[in-house]
Amino acid sequence: MNTTAPRGNADELLDLTGLNGKVGYLLRRAQIAVHGEFTDLLRELKLRPGQFAVLRLIGNNPKLTQSKVCVALGIQRANLVGVIDELERRGLLGRTTSDADRRSNCLQLTSDGHRVLARSTELQERHEAAIGRSLGAGGYAELLRLLGKLVD
Amino acid sequence: MNTTAPRGNADELLDLTGLNGKVGYLLRRAQIAVHGEFTDLLRELKLRPGQFAVLRLIGNNPKLTQSKVCVALGIQRANLVGVIDELERRGLLGRTTSDADRRSNCLQLTSDGHRVLARSTELQERHEAAIGRSLGAGGYAELLRLLGKLVD
DNA sequence: TATTGTTATACTCTATAACTATA
DNA sequence: TATAGTTATAGAGTATAACAATA
Numbered sequence: 001m002n003t004t005a006p007r008g009n010a011d012e013l014l015d016l017t018g019l020n021g022k023v024g025y026l027l028r029r030a031q032i033a034v035h036g037e038f039t040d041l042l043r044e045l046k047l048r049p050g051q052f053a054v055l056r057l058i059g060n061n062p063k064l065t066q067s068k069v070c071v072a073l074g075i076q077r078a079n080l081v082g083v084i085d086e087l088e089r090r091g092l093l094g095r096t097t098s099d100a101d102r103r104s105n106c107l108q109l110t111s112d113g114h115r116v117l118a119r120s121t122e123l124q125e126r127h128e129a130a131i132g133r134s135l136g137a138g139g140y141a142e143l144l145r146l147l148g149k150l151v152d
Numbered sequence: 153m154n155t156t157a158p159r160g161n162a163d164e165l166l167d168l169t170g171l172n173g174k175v176g177y178l179l180r181r182a183q184i185a186v187h188g189e190f191t192d193l194l195r196e197l198k199l200r201p202g203q204f205a206v207l208r209l210i211g212n213n214p215k216l217t218q219s220k221v222c223v224a225l226g227i228q229r230a231n232l233v234g235v236i237d238e239l240e241r242r243g244l245l246g247r248t249t250s251d252a253d254r255r256s257n258c259l260q261l262t263s264d265g266h267r268v269l270a271r272s273t274e275l276q277e278r279h280e281a282a283i284g285r286s287l288g289a290g291g292y293a294e295l296l297r298l299l300g301k302l303v304d
Numbered sequence: 305t306a307t308t309g310t311t312a313t314a315c316t317c318t319a320t321a322a323c324t325a326t327a
Numbered sequence: 328t329a330t331a332g333t334t335a336t337a338g339a340g341t342a343t344a345a346c347a348a349t350a
Contacts (some may be wrong), residue, residue: 134302
């Protein structure tokens with residue numbers, strides 16, 4: 001994450017009406033902060049949060065096709081291609097043409113992919129634990145509940 | 153649905169462990185959903201959420217300089233230039249060289265800028281009200297509180 | 305020397321259309 | 328006809344470096 005960018009939480013003399021008290025704006029600022037922290041944590045693996053989500057999903061669901069990954073993660077088919085290309089180039093997963101439907105690629109993690117997924121999952125759990133400490137256990141659970149409603 | 157499909161994973165049957173139960177992931181999905189809804193609402197004004205934030209901040213704080221906008225909103229000076237260029241080209245605000253410090257531009261909304269800000273603020277209120285209905289009044293307030301902690 | 309606004313540049317993420325090979 | 332993967336491309340958003348004018 002960028003460390004020299006202004007964070008914008010210092011100037012208390014400005015009138016932030018219409019921004020600070022709105023879910024739309026605070027959700028964006030919070031997401032940027034949390035995403036940036038996770039990006040920093042994953043740097044040791046040269047993995048970005050979006051790549052982690054793909055590894056996690058395929059690790060959970062071997063032989064998943066690219067289309068199904070896209071539906072599950074809410075991304076475009078065309079944009080997944082490059083992500084899979086890079087993870088495959090790095091030897092973290094493999095494409096195999098499906099026997100049942102030769103249009104589809106079955107995706108599977110390699111042993112290196114499983115190792116990277118295990119390490120990144122540790123980092124994610126550390127990250128979530130830090131969030132939990134700043135929100136309190138009740139706040140963490142309540143935030144999950146409320147965010148879940150927004151995603152629907 | 154083909155009943156002979158062997159290990160095809162239906163979308164509802166996917167294992168989303170490590171994604172759905174994590175604040176990092178749900179925060180991202182929720183932010184994308186909410187940001188997209190606000191983007192749709194603002195379309196009638198040909199205004200994007202980031203431009204709205206700039207108009208809102210300058211409307212609240214006349215004569216603000218570009219650097220101060222950047223600190224308040226957490227964006228880069230270099231990236232604000234184009235945003236201000238476009239809003240100025242559309243006649244929504246004006247730059248004036250500061251008397252006190254001739255390096256700085258004082259930013260001020262035009263009457264058109266105030267009109268667009270007023271209308272977009274109405275749209276934002278409608279958007280936030282819809283969020284409030286889906287979360288409940290208590291949930292909405294609690295979400296604001298929790299997101300505020302994450303932004304710190 | 306430091307800061308403000310600016311230009312240039314690059315990289316990521318996202319969105320759409322069109323192609324191919326399969327179904 | 329429809330779908331899976333792919334290519335190409337364009338638009339946002341964001342990051343860094345460097346420069347001129349000014350402090």
